[in-house]
Structures are given as C-alpha cells and as structure tokens.
Amino acid sequence: MKQDYIIDIQHLSKSFGGVKVLDDVSFYVRRGEFVTLLGPSGCGKTTLLRQIAGFIAPDEGQILLEGRDISGIPPYQRPLNTVFQRYALFPHLDVYDNIAFGLKLQKVPEKEIEKRVKKMLKLVSMTDYEDRSVESLSGGQQQRVAIARALVNYPKVLLLDEPLAALDLKMRKDMQLEIKEIHREMGITFIYVTHDQEEALTLSDTIVVLNEGRIQQIGTPTDIYNEPCNSFVADFIGESTILNGTMIRDRRVEFMGHGFDCVDEGFGENVPVDVVVRPEDVYIMNRLEGAQFSGTVKSCIFKGVHYEMFVETDTGYELMVQDYNAFEPGSQVGLLIRPDDIQVMRKERTCNTIEGIMADETHVEMLGATFECLPQEGLAAGDKVRATVNFKDVELLDHQEDGTLAGEVHFLIYKGNHYHLTVLTDDGDRLWVDTNDIWDKGDLVGINIAPAGIKLEKCDE
Amino acid sequence: MKKVLAKCYLWLLLAMLYAPLVFIAIFSFTESKVMGNWTGFSTKLYANLFTGNMNSGNGLISAVENTLIIALIAAAVSTIMGTIAAIGIYNLKGRKKQAMQFLNNIPMINPDIITGVSLFLLFVFLGVSQGYVTVVLAHITFCTPYVVLSVLPKLSQMNPNIYEAALDLGATPAQALRKVLVPELRPGMISGFILAFTMSLDDFAVTFFTRGTIGLDTLSTFIYTDARKGGLTPELRPLMTLIFLIVLILLVVINVRQEKAKKTVKSR
Numbered sequence: 001m002k003q004d005y006i007i008d009i010q011h012l013s014k015s016f017g018g019v020k021v022l023d024d025v026s027f028y029v030r031r032g033e034f035v036t037l038l039g040p041s042g043c044g045k046t047t048l049l050r051q052i053a054g055f056i057a058p059d060e061g062q063i064l065l066e067g068r069d070i071s072g073i074p075p076y077q078r079p080l081n082t083v084f085q086r087y088a089l090f091p092h093l094d095v096y097d098n099i100a101f102g103l104k105l106q107k108v109p110e111k112e113i114e115k116r117v118k119k120m121l122k123l124v125s126m127t128d129y130e131d132r133s134v135e136s137l138s139g140g141q142q143q144r145v146a147i148a149r150a151l152v153n154y155p156k157v158l159l160l161d162e163p164l165a166a167l168d169l170k171m172r173k174d175m176q177l178e179i180k181e182i183h184r185e186m187g188i189t190f191i192y193v194t195h196d197q198e199e200a201l202t203l204s205d206t207i208v209v210l211n212e213g214r215i216q217q218i219g220t221p222t223d224i225y226n227e228p229c230n231s232f233v234a235d236f237i238g239e240s241t242i243l244n245g246t247m248i249r250d251r252r253v254e255f256m257g258h259g260f261d262c263v264d265e266g267f268g269e270n271v272p273v274d275v276v277v278r279p280e281d282v283y284i285m286n287r288l289e290g291a292q293f294s295g296t297v298k299s300c301i302f303k304g305v306h307y308e309m310f311v312e313t314d315t316g317y318e319l320m321v322q323d324y325n326a327f328e329p330g331s332q333v334g335l336l337i338r339p340d341d342i343q344v345m346r347k348e349r350t351c352n353t354i355e356g357i358m359a360d361e362t363h364v365e366m367l368g369a370t371f372e373c374l375p376q377e378g379l380a381a382g383d384k385v386r387a388t389v390n391f392k393d394v395e396l397l398d399h400q401e402d403g404t405l406a407g408e409v410h411f412l413i414y415k416g417n418h419y420h421l422t423v424l425t426d427d428g429d430r431l432w433v434d435t436n437d438i439w440d441k442g443d444l445v446g447i448n449i450a451p452a453g454i455k456l457e458k459c460d461e
Numbered sequence: 462m463k464k465v466l467a468k469c470y471l472w473l474l475l476a477m478l479y480a481p482l483v484f485i486a487i488f489s490f491t492e493s494k495v496m497g498n499w500t501g502f503s504t505k506l507y508a509n510l511f512t513g514n515m516n517s518g519n520g521l522i523s524a525v526e527n528t529l530i531i532a533l534i535a536a537a538v539s540t541i542m543g544t545i546a547a548i549g550i551y552n553l554k555g556r557k558k559q560a561m562q563f564l565n566n567i568p569m570i571n572p573d574i575i576t577g578v579s580l581f582l583l584f585v586f587l588g589v590s591q592g593y594v595t596v597v598l599a600h601i602t603f604c605t606p607y608v609v610l611s612v613l614p615k616l617s618q619m620n621p622n623i624y625e626a627a628l629d630l631g632a633t634p635a636q637a638l639r640k641v642l643v644p645e646l647r648p649g650m651i652s653g654f655i656l657a658f659t660m661s662l663d664d665f666a667v668t669f670f671t672r673g674t675i676g677l678d679t680l681s682t683f684i685y686t687d688a689r690k691g692g693l694t695p696e697l698r699p700l701m702t703l704i705f706l707i708v709l710i711l712l713v714v715i716n717v718r719q720e721k722a723k724k725t726v727k728s729r
Contacts, residue, residue, distance in 0.1 A: 055625055075628040076637075082629045088622035092644040101640075102630035153630065 005064075006031045006189050007052065007157060012061035014047055021047045023213040025061070029157070029191060029206075034183050036192045036200040039210035040236065045193045046161060048210070052191065053082045053159050065156065081150035082159040086166060087142040089134040095121075095145055096130040102153040120148035123182060140171045147182065157189045164199065176202050197237045201225065209233050230345055231420075234276040235413050241320050243416045245275040245344070253344055256416060257315035258293050260337060264344040274345040279308065279320040281341035284333050291334025295319065297327045311335065317416035352389040352431055355459070358382060364456060368427040369405045373454040386459040391420065391434035393453030396445045403446020407431065409439045423447065482705055489698035496693070507699045515696050524683035525700070531593075531668075531679060532661035535600035540654045542601070543608025544646060550609065551616040562613075565606045576603055577670035584671060591673025599671040600661045607660060608653035615649035 007029040014022040022044045029035045037045040050056045052063055054075030062069045070078055081102070089098050099120055103113045121127050124144035134142060143163055150158055163179075164172045180203055183190050194200055200207050201221040209216040209224060209232075217229045228234035231242050245255030247267040253260055255275045267273060288294050295311040298318070307326045311319050311333060319335070327333055356366030360381050364373050379385060400406035410430070411422040421433045423445065431447065439445070489507070493500040509515050513522055550561045568576065580599045584591055623645065627637035643650075665681040672682065687694055 053625075053629060055628075075625070076631050076633055080629075082626070084622040084626055086620055086622060088620050088626040090623060090626070090641055090644075091620075101627070101632075105631045105636065149630070 004030055006033075006066060007191070008062075008064040008067070009048075009052075010062045010064065012048070012051065012058050012063065014044075014051065014056065014059050021213050022051075022058075025210075025213070025215055027208055027215060027218055029189060032187055032189055034180075034190045034192065034203060034205045036194060036204040036207045037210060038194060038197060038200040038207050038236075039216075041195055043210040044213040045195075045210050049082075049159050049161055049191065049193045052157075053080060054078050079156045080159055081153055081155040082161065083143075083146050083150050083163045085162045087139075087146045089142055089145055089149070091133075091135055093134070094130065095126070095132050095134060095137070098134055098145055099149045099152050101149065106153075116152050117148075120152045123151070123185065124148045124178075139167050140175060143167065143175065144178075147179070151182070151186060151188070155188065157191060160190060160192045162194055163192075165194075165196075172199070179203065201237070209236065211236070227343055228276060228345065230348060231274050231276075231413055232411075234274075234343070234345070239279050239320060239322070241277045241279065241416060242413050243275045243277070243317065245273050247271045247273045247344060251339075253342065256293070256313055256317045256319070260292065260342055261339040262342040262344060263340050264342075267344065267346065272347050272350050274347055276343040276345065277319070277337060278341065279322040280306070281337060282311075282319060282321045283336040283338075284309070284311070284321050284323050284325075284327060285336070286327075286331075286333065288332070288334040290336070292336050294332060294334055297329050297331050297333055300326055300329055302326070318414075319416065349432065351391060352387075352394065354387045354389065354429075356385050356387050356456075358385055358456075362451075364454065367405055367425055367429050367431075371404055371449055371454060372451045373456060374451050376456055379456065379458060384459050385456045388455045388457075389431075389449055389453055391432050393449060394423075394431055394433040395448040395450065396421075396423070396433060396435060396437065396439065397448060398445070400444050400446045403448050405447040407445055407447050409441055409443040409445060412439065412441060485698055486702045486705070489702045492695070494692065494695055496698075506696050510696045510699050515694065520678065520683060520687075521694060521696060521700070524678040524680050527593075527677065528662060528679040528681075531597055531600055532658050534597050535604050535661045536654050536657040538597075538601045539604035539608050539657045540650055543605045543653055543657075544612050544643075544650055546605065547609045547612035547616060547646075547649075548642070551613060565609050568603060569606050569610070573603075573664065573666035577667040580667065581670040591671055592675045592677055595671045595673065596668055596677065596679075599667050600664065603664070603667060604657035604660055607656045608650070611653035611656060612646055612649040615646045619645050 005028040009028065010026050012022055012025045013020065025044075025048060037048060039045045047056060051058050054070070054073065058071055061071075063071050065078070065080075090101065093101070096117055099117045100113050103116060108116075117130070118127070121129065124147055126141065126144050126148065129137070129141070129145075134145060137145065146163070160179075164175050167175060176199060179190075179192075183203075192200075192203060201224075204221055206218065207221055207224050208218050211232050217224055217233045219227075224233065224237055228237060228240075234240045234242055243255045245253050247253050247264070247270070248259065249269050250265040250267075251262060253262045253264070253273065253275060285291065293314055295313040298310045298312050300307055300309045303322070306322045306324055309321045309323065309327060311321050313319055313335070321335070354366045356364045358376070358379050358381050359365050359370055361379070362372060362375050363370050364385060364387060365371075366387055373387075397403050405425050407423040407425040409421055410424040413420045415434075418434050418436050419439065421435060421439060423431045423433055425431065425447065488496060488499070490502055490504065491498075491500050492503045492505050510521075513519060515521060546565075550558060550565070553561060577599075580595075580602065581591075584595050589595055623641055624637055627641040628634065632640060663681070664679075665685065668679050669682055669685070672678075678686070684693065684697065687697075
C-alpha cells in the first residue's frame, strides 16, 4: 500500500561545513498521521524539517510527496505549510491579513478568503481578534495565529518546528491538547519537531527518535517507551535505569548480580546485553519475603504524585524507584521486578574497535596520535592493525594536555554502579569509556590508554 | 550659583550655534547689498526670490532646481541599491560579513575631497564627459553606504523566519521581498533616504570635481562662485532662511511622529 505514504523520505543526508548533520535518514509518513521528530538539540531534526519545507536542499536522497520527488521544488510551490518556532508572524499586518496572506497570493476570491479566515479563527479560538495588531498578542495567541495562517491554505502536510518551545509550562500543556484537537478536526498530516519527550508521547501517532543525524527508533509512543531499542532511546525517553546484563538463555537474564525471568528471546546464550528498568516498574516493600533482592533506601524525594527514591541494592548497584508510598532513608526494603517490565536490548558494542597502523614494535598510530603498546610479535612497522580496547581501559584525565589525545565528553549514561561515557576526540572519532569518576557533558578531557589495554591484531587489506 | 553657571554655559553654546542663523534671518529683511548694513525693513528680497527678478539672473533659481533634482534622484537610487546591499550583507556569515561592513564604512569616513578628486580622475580615465550624469552618479556613490548603515539594524531586529514564512505561504522571492521585507525595512529605508538626501544637498567637494565645465551649478557651487565674483547675491539670505525653516519644521514633525509611535507601542 505504497500510495498511503503521503511523505516518503529516502536516504536523506546533509552536511554543513564538513559536519554530517543528517546521515542516511529514511522514513515514511502515512496520510493523516501525527508524526513527531524527537531528539536532543543538534540531532538534525530541524534540518530534516527544513528540507521537507524546502528551505534547505538535501545533499543526497529524495523527499517524495505522494510519490513525487519534491527535492528540487522551491518552498513556495510545495503544498506544505510550516508553523515556525518563533511564530514569524508579519508585524506590519493585523491578525486577519496575516492569516489571509497565503490565500491572497493564490488570488482566492475575497468572500471565500473571509469565510476561511473566520473558520480558522474559530478553530484556534481567536474569533474577534481579526483587527488586532499581532504584536499586541500574547505568545500563546501569536502561536494560534501562526497555526491558523498555515492551516488556512489546507496544506497536504503541516510542519511544526518546536511551536511550543517559547511558551510557559501551563500554556504549553493547554496548547498540546489544542493541537491534538486541531489535528483530529482537520484530518491533515502533521510533522512535529520537538526535543520534549513528554510532548512527543502526548501528541504523536508515531515518534521518530533522532540522535546525531541518525534515526534511532521509529515507533508508537508506547513502543518507544516500553521497548526502547538502544540505551540512547531508553535514556532520552522517560526516567530509566540502564544496566549491564547477560542474557543467560531465552527468558532468563542476569543483572545487578541477580538472575531474573524476562520475556525476551532470541539473543543467544551468555550474551552481554543492556537492561532497562523503568523506576515505576520496580516494586518496593517493607518485607523481604517474596522479594527478588533487597536494598537500603538512600534518599526519598516527594514529586507530587509519587515519591522518587534511590535504593542501594545488596550487590552495590544504585536503582531509581518510584512509588506512591514513602520509604524512610536507611530502611531495609525488598525489591521485585516483573518479567514483562524488564526490557533487554542488544549492546551496540562491547569494546572500542579502532583501526591503526604500526609505527614500530611498541607503538601504534591510531585516532590521530601515537600510543605505546606491548611488544608485538609478527607485526612490523607499517602494518595495518585493528586495536580493541575495553571500555574500562580508557583513562580520562582532567587536563587535555596530560593525555595522548584530547577530547570532549559527548554523552553519558549512569549504569547503576558506573558511568558509561561517549568521548569525542578532537579528530571527531568516538571512544566509549567506563568510569567511576563523575564527568559532565561537555567536559574537556585528556585521553590515555595503558599499553596493556591495547590488544592488536593484523587486519587484512 | 552653580546652577546659574550651568545655565549660562548652555545658553552660550546655543547662542554660538544659532547666532549665525539668526543673523542671516534678520538681514534677509533688508535690501542692503552688503551683509551687516541695515538699510531699513523690507521684504523685497523675498519678493525677488519668488519672481526671479534678480541681478544675478536665473542662476540662483536653476541652482536650487539642480540641487533638489540631483538630491532626489541620488537619494532614491541609493535607497534601492543600499537596501539590496544591506540584505546581501545581512545574509553573509562571519568574516565575510565583517569585511563587507568594514568596506561599507570606509567611504563614509573618507574625506569628501578625496572622493571628489578620485571620482574626477576615474571619469577622466573612462572618458565619460562630465556633467549632470556624472554628478548624479557621484552622489549615488557616496550616499549608498549611509542607506546600508540605516537598513542593516532593521534587518537584525527582524525575525529571521519571516522571509521564509512568506515563501512557505506561497510567495515567490520577489513577492516576499515586496510584501514582507520592504514593509519591515521601511523605517530604515526612510531614514536612509532622508540621510542620503541631506548628504547630497550638502555636498560641495564631490560636485565641484565631477560637474565638468558645462556650467552646471548646484546651490553650493553657485554660492562658491558667486562669493568669488564679489559679494553674495542678496537673495541668498531669504533663501537660506527659508531652507532653515523648512528643515526645522521637518525635524519637529519627525520628532512628534516618533513620540506618537512610542506612545502607541507602550499603551499596547
């Protein structure tokens, strides 16, 4: 049923100044669907939306609208309309003329324009505001006018670029419901860009999670929340504890030093995996009988509806737990996780794999620097090698100049008893590091690897 | 005591600034040929100015006409060119933008006499016969940077998405320019036009070097040659008084309008 896809994005790539902003992005949008592009700032979501709108041309790939490639068509000829982040209303026109702008260009008869503008004003609950200057309106009202101005042209797809980012929390919540209502009423396809995961979960039929220019996962809000496919998605959507585990066999996984029943199959036996546990899925109780493992409450914070507690387990892991009941810090508690609340994910990697060239018997050139390694037999200078370095063998230093390499902490996840960091080197390579030290995103670090930590093997040409 | 001194200082400054103007206004109401001789009250000079019945013939009137026409053409053309240039500079990034803004500023700081002489040499080199056209071209040249300078801030105040919003709603780039960008930039363009107009009115050095030998005179070159011929034409006195009054009225009107605009913004 290919004709059901109103928008079909195929292998889209885009670079700005040598930096890849979008990397081979493909997905489709069904007619009438509400699709959200979700990701942290700088993930490429706005670039993607601007390419669909026609403000940026893609380097590679195609954008199909109802099966027709529109990549070469200028924005003013695309039957799409955009709601911009900072409204972008025309200050010299009043509310009526702002909304009528598109229709007047199309030379729609004056009477028809008036009818449609009035209808739109009613849809966004702004009747009687026709003659107001747009600068006299509040942020929320301006956003309504912007939505009306785009929708009055009956676009095939409405593109919304973080339309609620500039509003305060209460107003944002109200507008979310209204946008959903407008979508239902108009039946137009919406593509919505946001970095707010809650907004995405509330509004969307389908969520496309983006990070660093690549699609991480596509799915319904419940899919994305309950079955994140990698640790980035699990960490980005909702609260979660991500832990290293081992899939012992089908339906049996081990993590935090305990064995648990789960519902996942097909990973193989004794395979390292990532395990995601949502804090609201951990059962916490005063007694120890019936519990799978025990722990000590470290802290307890009231969050309105529930309490948020950090529990140190008997095996030394820290676990976030949400419950309606408060448990005093210091108290012994029993804990239980049900099989279908355990989400098992394949690990993207279990160690760093780096290509390099032997400089001499005890040095290898890789990542744009020379590292000392143990004396290698059978490897001569100039040989191409593949180095494997365990996450915990990469050492991070406070000062960039102390390291063999300099880098920046790019992404980090707490894994219950240690941090898992993604470090971006100055040359743009990525290294993954396990550490007990606390680093922040954006920290500048020196990077060292001990000679014993580098395992080399000759790699075939 | 301090207050009195401060006030005296202020009045002294104002007197120094305005005494020459008051002086010329007073002596515009007497018929004397030589400045400074009061030969009794008369409005004959004003009458002469409007009937064209002057000793110096039609030179003065045609000089005034030339001045106004050249200023209008130069201001209009440089407003269009300067606005387009400003949009171009605004859309440049980083270093290039800084370089262009710097290059735009140099002709404004450059002494007029150098601009005049170099334009003269350029026209001679290109073999362009000098006259009306070269004067207008020269005036456009030195007026355009002022327009760029007054339009650029309007561009940076503008929401950068509104041009894209217009395209998105179906406007071609030309329509978006006309229906969205120009109305947004209009205040900057108007002040750029006024600035260019006054710069052109005021200019002597550039006009003097680019007018050639066909006897084209603007007000400033007319006064210069007139003064060298021996004494100023008496009718210049009422003319200058009138120009001063017109400028004064214009300034008052602009100020009042600005005050009004501020009040309406505040009351919103």
